[in-house]
Structures are given as C-alpha cells and as structure tokens.
Amino acid sequence: MTILLKRKIKNFSLTVLLGGALIFGVPALERATAPPELVAKAAKGQMSLSVFNVGQGDSILAQEGDKQILIDGGPNGAVLERLGNAMPAGDREIELVILTHPHSDHVNGLAQVLARYKVDRIMATDVTVQLASFRTWRELIAEDKIPVDDPQKIKTELVGDMEYNVLSAGTQAGIRGSEHDGNSDGLNDSSIVGMLKFGQKRFLLMGDATTVVENKLIAAGTDLKADFLKVGHHGSNYSTGEKIIEAVSPAYAATSVGAKNSYGNPAWRVMQLVKNRGIVGYRTDENGTVAAVTDGNSLQVSPERIK
Numbered sequence: 001m002t003i004l005l006k007r008k009i010k011n012f013s014l015t016v017l018l019g020g021a022l023i024f025g026v027p028a029l030e031r032a033t034a035p036p037e038l039v040a041k042a043a044k045g046q047m048s049l050s051v052f053n054v055g056q057g058d059s060i061l062a063q064e065g066d067k068q069i070l071i072d073g074g075p076n077g078a079v080l081e082r083l084g085n086a087m088p089a090g091d092r093e094i095e096l097v098i099l100t101h102p103h104s105d106h107v108n109g110l111a112q113v114l115a116r117y118k119v120d121r122i123m124a125t126d127v128t129v130q131l132a133s134f135r136t137w138r139e140l141i142a143e144d145k146i147p148v149d150d151p152q153k154i155k156t157e158l159v160g161d162m163e164y165n166v167l168s169a170g171t172q173a174g175i176r177g178s179e180h181d182g183n184s185d186g187l188n189d190s191s192i193v194g195m196l197k198f199g200q201k202r203f204l205l206m207g208d209a210t211t212v213v214e215n216k217l218i219a220a221g222t223d224l225k226a227d228f229l230k231v232g233h234h235g236s237n238y239s240t241g242e243k244i245i246e247a248v249s250p251a252y253a254a255t256s257v258g259a260k261n262s263y264g265n266p267a268w269r270v271m272q273l274v275k276n277r278g279i280v281g282y283r284t285d286e287n288g289t290v291a292a293v294t295d296g297n298s299l300q301v302s303p304e305r306i307k
C-alpha cells in the first residue's frame with residue numbers, strides 16, 4: 001500500500017514536471033524548485049514591464065537589463081518573491097521606486113522592499129497617512145538617506161533608456177481642499193500618474209486616479225496616447241471613463257485586482273468598455289502577472305496564464 005501510494009505520488013510529480021516543461025519550455029528540474037510564475041525575459045536592448053500579481057493592490061516593475069523602476073509594492077510581501085523571480089540573480093539594487101499614493105495596497109509591500117533592497121532614488125508626493133507601513137517606509141528612507149524626488153518639481157525620471165514622465169500628482173494641501181473621489185479620503189486622486197516610454201512604445205500607468213483626474217488631463221490637452229494601459233484604481237467604477245479610453249486608445253490593458261475582493265473590483269462596466277473597444281485586456285486575478293516586452297518598436301504582451 002505504502003509502495004503503491006509512493007509510486008502514485010511519484011508518477012503524479014513526474015506528470016506535473018513534464019507538464020511544466022511542456023508548457024513553459026524550460027527544463028523540468030528548474031520548475032521543480034521555482035513556482036511556475038511567468039517572468040518577463042527581456043533580451044539586451046529590450047525593456048520588460050510586469051504588472052505583478054500581488055492580490056488586491058498594485059505593483060509594477062519596469063526593467064532594462066539590470067536597471068529597474070518599481071512602481072508601488074502591493075498590499076504585502078508578495079512583491080519580494082515577484083522581484084526575486086524577475087530581477088537578475090544577485091541584483092539587489094533598484095534604481096528608482098515610485099509610490100503613487102500611500103494607501104496600504106500600494107505602500108505595504110514597498111516598506112518591505114526598502115528593508116531588503118538598496119534603493120537609489122524615490123519619487124513620492126508629500127501626502128502622509130496614519131499607517132504603520134507608511135511610518136516604516138518614511139523611517140527607512142530617512143535611515144538610508146534615500147533622495148526623494150517631488151513630482152511637483154521633477155517631471156521626468158531617466159533610468160537607462162527608460163523615461164518616466166509625470167502627468168499628474170497631488171499634494172497634501174490639495175487633498176484637504178479636494179472634491180472627494182468616491183473613495184472618501186481623496187487620496188486616490190493624489191496618485192502619481194505617469195507615462196513610461198521606451199523608444200516608440202508608451203505605457204500609461206494610472207495609479208488609483210479616478211475620472212476626476214482623467215477629465216482634467218483630457219481638458220489640459222495632455223498627450224495620453226499609449227500602447228499599454230495599466231487601468232486606474234483596480235478597474236473600479238470611479239475610474240476609466242469612455243473619454244480616457246478614447247484618448248489613450250491602447251492595444252493592451254491590464255487591471256491589477258485581487259480575486260474575490262470585497263470592493264467588487266473590477267467593475268463590469270470597465271471590463272466591457274475595454275472589450276468593446278477591441279483592446280486586449282488582462283486582469284491579474286484571472287491571468288496572473290501580465291508581462292510586456294518591447295525593443296522600442298514592437299510590443300509583445302503575455303499573461304502568466306490564459307483564463
């Protein structure tokens with residue numbers, strides 16, 4: 001009985017390993033130790049952008065060779081494993097970390113990243129919150145004397161050939177006087193919204209900004225055209241109006257959202273809007289990490305799994 005059971009288990013593992021090898025096209029042994037998570041592999045001269053599957057939250061890594069820009073860290077330490085898989089072995093340095101806004105589903109993971117990686121530079125607004133992880137984040141920045149760029153003053157960040165342009169960013173003073181954005185504390189609309197560029201390819205990263213910010217950007221005549229859209233605010237109904245979809249007109253859209261989250265994200269309306277416009281839409285709860293690779297001219301986007 002024991003022998004039979006062992007053999008069964010052995011056969012089962014073998015099937016899993018072979019399956020892994022067939023699906024992922026890598027040696028089975030490698031998969032026996034590493035989880036079958038998609039890692040965007042970019043060759044020399046290419047950039048990868050991964051919208052990590054971190055549950056209900058946001059964490060996005062842009063990487064060119066051994067240079068990284070990490071935008072938000074998700075709600076917990078899941079980002080550490082994602083970074084470990086995505087970054088070159090032995091690379092413990094992240095060139096730029098951007099905190100779009102200090103809600104827990106964006107800052108919690110970043111506090112853990114600061115504790116484990118050498119971070120060269122940070123971009124963050126002056127918005128503060130009463131949150132343990134946010135206190136840790138601030139303490140670690142002070143301890144390590146990491147320079148912090150204020151998006152009100154610095155509008156462009158360059159890391160290797162990656163260029164990040166600030167399109168919108170709030171302030172503490174602005175939040176006090178702001179019309180609320182449907183999420184009661186006004187923090188979402190303080191999100192740093194940015195356009196990441198690599199060669200001819202453009203990635204619009206909305207943070208949790210709502211239609212209030214979207215409409216301001218459109219009214220200001222901001223060039224919002226992008227190949228890839230990180231959908232705002234986890235696909236909630238407060239974000240992603242028809243006008244911005246029209247202005248951005250992306251080929252791909254990724255929504256970072258946790259399975260069976262209590263907010264009811266993403267909104268059916270938003271998902272339908274993406275679909276009806278013929279945009280290839282992925283969501284991290286169903287597709288896992290969504291990875292884009294570009295050489296500056298062409299763009300390939302692939303999810304960890306097809307639903």
Ligand SMILES: [Zn+2]
Binds near residue numbers: 103105
């Ligand atoms: Zn959020």
